[in-house]
Amino acid sequence: MIIGVAAVLVAVLVTAIIVLAPRPTTAPTGSATTNRPPSATPTPTPTPTPTPTFDKSQFSIDDSSSLWVVVNKLRPLNPVNYAPTLAPLNLPGVAGQMRPEAAAALQKLFADYHAQTGDQLSVVSPYRSYSTQVSVYNGWVTRLGKAQADRQSARPGFSEHQTGLAVDIDTAISQSFGATPAGKWLASNSWQYGFILRYPDGLEPVTGYEYEPWHFRFVGVALATEMHTAGIQTLEQFFGLPDAPDYAN
Numbered sequence: 001m002i003i004g005v006a007a008v009l010v011a012v013l014v015t016a017i018i019v020l021a022p023r024p025t026t027a028p029t030g031s032a033t034t035n036r037p038p039s040a041t042p043t044p045t046p047t048p049t050p051t052p053t054f055d056k057s058q059f060s061i062d063d064s065s066s067l068w069v070v071v072n073k074l075r076p077l078n079p080v081n082y083a084p085t086l087a088p089l090n091l092p093g094v095a096g097q098m099r100p101e102a103a104a105a106l107q108k109l110f111a112d113y114h115a116q117t118g119d120q121l122s123v124v125s126p127y128r129s130y131s132t133q134v135s136v137y138n139g140w141v142t143r144l145g146k147a148q149a150d151r152q153s154a155r156p157g158f159s160e161h162q163t164g165l166a167v168d169i170d171t172a173i174s175q176s177f178g179a180t181p182a183g184k185w186l187a188s189n190s191w192q193y194g195f196i197l198r199y200p201d202g203l204e205p206v207t208g209y210e211y212e213p214w215h216f217r218f219v220g221v222a223l224a225t226e227m228h229t230a231g232i233q234t235l236e237q238f239f240g241l242p243d244a245p246d247y248a249n
Contacts, residue, residue, distance in 0.1 A: 073208040091110050096126035098165065170182075
């Protein structure tokens with residue numbers, strides 16, 4: 001009897017050991033993540049290189065000796081009898097002078113025009129002194145009256161020609177010049193030499209002067225290119241200045 005009970009106890013103990021013994025863990029099969037390679041690090045989006053902003057403060061628009069000086073009916077030269085350093089042009093037409101940098105650029109423009117077309121441009125009026133502008137303006141007043149003279153000729157001390165940076169190019173000084181091959185070439189190409197057509201057609205309320213397809217102003221290649229690229233025609237508009245349709249008094 002005792003032997004039988006002992007046998008039963010041994011059997012129960014062996015069964016308990018088998019049941020309670022730890023079993024090896026089997027990795028689940030078919031797991032979606034078992035064989036997945038490590039995630040790649042996202043490539044950052046490159047930051048665009050900012051477009052350089054044109055520096056409008058590079059030169060003064062108030063200093064009479066500056067390449068960017070803005071002269072109009074509300075912005076006289078200071079002093080009114082300002083006289084720049086000048087260099088001879090040595091070009092077809094009037095034997096005049098301009099600022100050295102403007103003279104060099106104009107000589108290059110004339111040479112390229114001749115090389116491309118076989119024709120010659122002609123200088124009509126480059127630098128004018130204060131005293132010369134007195135005579136020019138008074139002559140227009142005598143011929144046309146003060147109101148009309150103010151539409152097509154600057155008063156002394158208000159003329160771009162006095163800066164040594166402006167030049168009239170034509171043989172007749174006529175608005176029809178703009179429709180000629182020479183006028184069209186200048187309007188299309190002058191910016192490459194640092195010149196702008198200063199008094200465009202239809203912008204008299206801004207500039208104060210009638211359309212003058214012969215009047216070109218040297219501002220340097222950088223500014224002329226920026227204005228051309230931006231499609232801005234006048235210095236007043238480019239620099240955010242007030243329109244200058246008439247004199248203050």
